[in-house]
Amino acid sequence: MQPTGDLRGDTVHVGGDARQRFYDSRGYGRPLGGNDIALSRIEAAHLLFRGDLAGVTLDGDDDGAATDPVGFERFFVDSAAAVDRFAVRYLVYADLRDRGFYLSPARDPWPGGRVDVADAVDVVAYERGSTPDTGNVRHPVRVVGERESIPAGDVAGQTLAVVDEESDITYFEAESANVEGSTDYEPPADLAGVLLADRVVVWDAPSDLYEHGFYGQPLTGRAAAVEGALQLSLVEATSLAADGSLRLTEVVDDGGGENGSETLDTGDDPASAAAAIVARGRAVEGDRFDRRLATYRDLRDRRTVPKTGFKFGADFRTYLDVETVEDLPHSEHLVRVVEPGHAFAPRELSLDVRLAGGVRKELLFALVDGSDRVDDGATAGIEWLSIGRLTP
Template sequence: MDATLDGDVVHVAGPARERFFDNRGYGSPDGDALDLAPVEAAHLLFRGDIDRVDGMDFRSFLTTTDCTLDFLVYKDLRDRGFYLSPARWRDDTGGADFVVYPRGDGPWDGEVEYQMRVVGERERIDADSLEETLAVVDEESEITYLGVDTPDVTGSSDTDLPTEVGGALLADRVVLWNPPSELYRQAFYGRPLDGRDADGPIQCSLLEGAYLAERGVVRVDANHAGIVDRGREVEGDRFDRRLAVYRALRERDVVPKTGFKFGSDFRTYADVDSADDLGHSEFLVRVVEAGHEFAPRDLALDVRLAHGVRKTMVFALVDGSEVEWLSLSRLTP
């Protein structure tokens, strides 16, 4: 069966509709004939269901139409038992390249399983555009699927806080020499200077110190402004972004602690009753500017690590004091 290429649409004469659309979900019907996107035509050529498009076999068609990435993802999803449509045949796709139907369904049903966006590993992904499921094709043509979601960032870690606790700004940390013990033990601020004495002095990060100072809990000679200045000295703008996220998390009754050991900004605890009995932290949070452009490889690294330690990878997109939350996770369609 042969077909013709017209611009970027491949036409196949009747009864192509019955054979390829009605039974197998390819293309967009045009009476008994069928319109195909190049990626669909490439797949039918690859399978031998179509012999040539304008005289081109699979190899020359792929070279001419340059739809290799799309083809790899399209084929992979078909191999996994899904029917899917290129976005052009749909009007509900946003930034997606494919609409993937639930297994067993097709374009004639109402359900959509994934809005899928195809990305090469060398492309950059704008944080603000992260919405659809990502199919990242790496340099060796392996595909990693990443699901994008809105995490529920709320907790129950709310504690009455003391006021006017004296502290000292020491290099890039804040030390509280005689804090009330609930500050660490219940509210999980800081870390005992001596691990064997949870009621003694505690060291806070600059973020903890700045937040506690703005809440009136901690008083240092340098004042709140002095802590923030120190933070900007050592981290630049990044400090303001991280403080905005720290604040947003605490306001949602979630306890953020450093994510350093996991290479992220924070790990978070939604329900802290006591620092002695913390349980598992749920999220790893990476703070980025609202307009940040992700390298897919960095996303893969973060998501893989979070998965390995049974946490959800969350990105906090900061625009001034506004914070938007996104979670990413590996997905096996």
């Protein structure tokens, strides 16, 4: 005969041989002393669903009289009314249990509370073969409904379990990332360019700038009579100017957009060139330019080559090791630049991850605080976050 439980507040107490039956053998609940254990509502619901508990006695009625034990259906509805996000959390708990994991709530006094995880983590899943006693945590699980938002700044180190409207679950792994490349190229120090509306043209660019440094895009064509002309994006041009490699010989104001009212320093030195290009970048793109510039500079400092990720819906794609454009490897990452306070919409996150996986690239987010703007694109620091699909 299966035991019954007694709901006391938000926990279900079970006596008899409950410790041996549920905690010692299968990792449910926490010991209370003797053979009694306490179950969270989700654990109790799962045992009711499996038929391992005969029922749970709810709180007394309005007269204080004890009620008869209820089954899974009544207990589930009662818990969904009493506990925030109970339904989606239960679905994830049951799914991971079916996959062979032992789990416990990630808060004291439950076993999972011994793990140093963020408050937003709902449950911890232990390595297969591990129990709450051994404490080998494999997945700190944060449960998210399809219509909830996910703050970008506090998801590193978590397993995201997103439950959609049809109760299907998609798992994502969010980790801090360390991007390091091995591209070895130093640009020349005597580049001269013209600032146009939203790009810089270097008329006599050395071939190495593109062929080995992978800067810019050549102006080419079948009938071209001009050689050495290279178009640089504003972030590429600012980075080169900030490093002392690029000066401006001319600033063209075409009167289009907001940059028609800009007053730009056209001094013939790299520092003033960097300031002029940054001013143009802010005019055409706003504060987002500073965040993208800081990310570009950081990636170059890490000896990677960032190029536009427009075709993939990202800010950049990256190449870790470029020796020559003629023998260019596949890009390894797609990079999206966001603020630390950015919140992911699960639907958009799923789309980004799916696209990156479809083109065999890792999805990275650069969390850039744009409050301290510096004309060369320097920042106090960038937090790098990697998010990918996971099959637990």
